[in-house]
Amino acid sequence: MQVHLxxxxxxxxxxxxxxxxxxxxxxxxxxxxxxxxxSKIMEGHIVTPLQDLLKQAQSEGFESVIVExxxxxRAIEELGTVAVVIDEQSRDIKMFRSMLDDILxxxxxxxxxxxxxxxxxxxxxxxxxxxxxxxxxxxDLLVKHAIDAIGEIDKNINILSMRLREWFxxxxxxxxxxxxxxxQFAQVIKTINKGGTTxxxxxxxxxxxxxxxxxxxxxxxxxxxxxxxxxLIPLTQLADMVNNLVETRQRMEEYVSxxxxxxxxxxxxxxxxxxxxxxxxxxxxxxxxxxKTSSTIQVLGAEKALFRSLKTGTAPPKHGLIFQVxxxxxxxxxxxxxxxxxxxxxxxxxAKIDAFSGRDAGQMLRDAFEKRVKEIRTQNPNPPPPKxxxxxxxxxxxxxxxxxxxxxYGRRRPSKR
Amino acid sequence: xxxxPTSFGGVFKIKDKDRESLAxxxxxxxxxxxGEKVFDIEDYSYRLWSTRRSKLAAAIKKGLxxxxxxxxxxxxxxxxxxxxxxSHISDIVGEEGVVYAVEFSPISARDLVFLAESxxxxxPIVDDARxxxxxxxxxxxxxxxxxxxxxxxxxxxxxxxxxxxxCSLGAWAMIAIKAxxxxxxxxxxxxxDREVGSLQESGLDVIERVNLTPYERDHEMVLLRVxxxx
Ligand SMILES: C[S@@+](CC[C@H](N)C(=O)[O-])C[C@H]1O[C@@H](n2cnc3c(N)ncnc32)[C@H](O)[C@@H]1O
Numbered sequence: 001m002q003v004h005l006x007x008x009x010x011x012x013x014x015x016x017x018x019x020x021x022x023x024x025x026x027x028x029x030x031x032x033x034x035x036x037x038x039s040k041i042m043e044g045h046i047v048t049p050l051q052d053l054l055k056q057a058q059s060e061g062f063e064s065v066i067v068e069x070x071x072x073x074r075a076i077e078e079l080g081t082v083a084v085v086i087d088e089q090s091r092d093i094k095m096f097r098s099m100l101d102d103i104l105x106x107x108x109x110x111x112x113x114x115x116x117x118x119x120x121x122x123x124x125x126x127x128x129x130x131x132x133x134x135x136x137x138x139x140d141l142l143v144k145h146a147i148d149a150i151g152e153i154d155k156n157i158n159i160l161s162m163r164l165r166e167w168f169x170x171x172x173x174x175x176x177x178x179x180x181x182x183x184q185f186a187q188v189i190k191t192i193n194k195g196g197t198t199x200x201x202x203x204x205x206x207x208x209x210x211x212x213x214x215x216x217x218x219x220x221x222x223x224x225x226x227x228x229x230x231x232l233i234p235l236t237q238l239a240d241m242v243n244n245l246v247e248t249r250q251r252m253e254e255y256v257s258x259x260x261x262x263x264x265x266x267x268x269x270x271x272x273x274x275x276x277x278x279x280x281x282x283x284x285x286x287x288x289x290x291x292k293t294s295s296t297i298q299v300l301g302a303e304k305a306l307f308r309s310l311k312t313g314t315a316p317p318k319h320g321l322i323f324q325v326x327x328x329x330x331x332x333x334x335x336x337x338x339x340x341x342x343x344x345x346x347x348x349x350x351a352k353i354d355a356f357s358g359r360d361a362g363q364m365l366r367d368a369f370e371k372r373v374k375e376i377r378t379q380n381p382n383p384p385p386p387k388x389x390x391x392x393x394x395x396x397x398x399x400x401x402x403x404x405x406x407x408x409y410g411r412r413r414p415s416k417r
Numbered sequence: 418x419x420x421x422p423t424s425f426g427g428v429f430k431i432k433d434k435d436r437e438s439l440a441x442x443x444x445x446x447x448x449x450x451x452g453e454k455v456f457d458i459e460d461y462s463y464r465l466w467s468t469r470r471s472k473l474a475a476a477i478k479k480g481l482x483x484x485x486x487x488x489x490x491x492x493x494x495x496x497x498x499x500x501x502x503x504s505h506i507s508d509i510v511g512e513e514g515v516v517y518a519v520e521f522s523p524i525s526a527r528d529l530v531f532l533a534e535s536x537x538x539x540x541p542i543v544d545d546a547r548x549x550x551x552x553x554x555x556x557x558x559x560x561x562x563x564x565x566x567x568x569x570x571x572x573x574x575x576x577x578x579x580x581x582x583x584c585s586l587g588a589w590a591m592i593a594i595k596a597x598x599x600x601x602x603x604x605x606x607x608x609x610d611r612e613v614g615s616l617q618e619s620g621l622d623v624i625e626r627v628n629l630t631p632y633e634r635d636h637e638m639v640l641l642r643v644x645x646x647x
Contacts, residue, residue, distance in 0.1 A: 008554045038554050068582075069550040088550055089581060098585065101558035116558075117515065117537065124540045124555050128530045131543035132523045 005065040009034040009123045025049045034123045044074035139263045140286040146256045147277035153249045171227040174218040183246040186239035193236040266350035269362025290355035298344035342372040425484040427509035439466040441508035450504040468632045471502040472593040475632035485562045485589035489513040493560045495546040496567035499528035521545045549582035566593040588643045596635040
């Protein structure tokens with residue numbers, strides 16, 4: 001038998017094609033349960049009341065249930081106990097729904113019509129309120145704030161570390177050369193403060209054998225002012241700050257990565273969560289990014305250079321933010337323009353999918369991009385010959401002012417073929 | 418100052434010197450929803466109903482003959498915004514009636530929810546009117562009138578889908594057609610005719626058309642009825 005399944009805020013009902021209730025699971029009078037059940041089902045998730053009802057339906061041996069909403073169908077499919085059919089225009093369901101308020105009272109599920117109304121009012125208000133607060137917490141806005149915070153933290157790490165290095169070099173000038181990483185530098189300062197200057201102490205905070213050796217000898221041989229405990233206090237505090245910032249940054253990165261998996265899975269698959277998040281932030285929002293042309297995306301984050309090129313006629317930038325993608329920065333300079341263009345094209349597709357359909361095409365786009373990079377590599381193995389200079393021939397000299405500008409664009413053009 | 422009934426139940430005229438304005442008898446005493454004036458006359462509060470802020474008021478002012486929204490009506494309102502018109506419909510249908518107010522912009526819906534908190538006959542729904550089956554779990558019971566003012570190019574389609582999802586024979590529909598939002602090139606008149614034509618084709622009977630000038634530019638209010646099985 002084919003039956004109809006109708007989820008409502010009062011309960012979930014299964015009825016036959018005469019509108020008779022066969023099975024039901026009552027939610028009334030639990031307002032919060034009605035809110036969660038309705039919201040969950042509408043997000044395509046399974047909830048216990050629905051699960052219970054479908055188990056019963058299965059044991060009754062119903063072939064399939066008809067529902068009128070695709071989200072509900074998805075929730076039922078996820079469970080996989082009973083087959084589900086979507087019929088958005090089911091007359092039987094419409095008839096059942098339009099009589100439901102009477103049925104509720106007749107079947108003594110709800111005491112009277114007044115209570116039907118007040119319950120509906122309470123539940124609807126709660127659902128509406130949660131919809132509104134959800135929306136004000138739009139996830140790409142969260143991505144934007146978090147990734148912007150990461151940028152600001154980086155700047156601060158740099159500023160404070162430079163201060164720390166210069167300050168400390170009054171006492172031990174070699175350390176700043178030996179330890180390039182800001183976080184490790186700060187850690188060395190903290191170790192010194194605890195009295196640890198031996199090779200073992202340095203191995204403990206993660207240095208490799210050879211470098212630990214070098215650092216500890218430098219402490220003995222370095223020239224510089226004598227270092228007192230009192231001098232070390234402010235330095236250690238500063239070092240602590242740098243370490244904390246680095247740690248905060250790491251957590252922030254994890255947060256952005258998690259968010260990006262849900263907000264923009266396709267962009268993330270293509271360029272990674274951080275570059276993806278920066279692109280979204282730079283564009284303003286995911287929707288804004290999805291509306292940009294791929295040539296805009298290609299130079300997003302290089303606005304200064306773009307503006308300069310427009311004003312002075314120098315070569316326009318070949319890439320902005322996307323330069324941070326390994327395939328690009330590790331490529332020889334003459335392949336970069338082509339790779340950047342290919343990548344920007346794929347990002348533009350990924351952004352549209354993320355903003356509008358949510359389909360998962362990330363891996364496909366990633367593969368297509370990698371394939372294109374390979375092609376570019378094999379087709380352009382050698383650097384282009386150096387550009388002829390004006391002194392070589394009179395003919396070129398004559399055209400120089402016109403050509404120099406077009407010539408630079410010209411370098412970008414051929415690969416369009 | 419005096420209050421006079423009109424041919425529509427729940428809709429009044431307030432005469433103040435030589436000025437005459439539409440008003441509804443407020444369900445909530447002394448409440449002003451969108452800054453409209455409120456008058457207390459013999460036990461009741463009356464809220465002035467602005468023809469510039471509400472297309473339904475404009476349609477009534479411009480001589481609408483029939484108003485299916487009455488005491489006790491169940492109304493599905495699409496494109497409720499912050500609830501300006503919804504509040505007057507809430508007054509008209511009274512405690513026995515209900516207005517399901519659908520609005521998809523969370524920002525506008527904030528005020529709508531606020532309004533619904535003080536009026537038990539307004540059921541706010543923050544959802545897309547293009548997906549009527551998304552709110553069938555809340556809208557149970559019958560619907561007498563679908564009122565629509567979404568100002569979208571596909572407004573006829575949206576109206577029809579909602580009617581088909583919620584209404585049966587004899588139900589009414591009112592739609593405020595905005596010519597500009599459908600097509601900015603063709604003549605306004607043609608746009609109206611085309612939209613009304615497409616509604617007729619889908620099986621609705623056109624009862625009345627009211628042009629809303631000068632209160633709203635390029636707007637028409639169309640009253641329709643479901644006279645065949647959809
Ligand atoms: C012209 S305003 C309505 C004004 C309101 N009817 C009044 O008189 O107070 C149109 C409203 O419809 C909303 N809207 C547009 N498309 C919608 C849709 N698909 N679903 C729900 N609301 C929609 C808009 O957000 C906007 O608030």
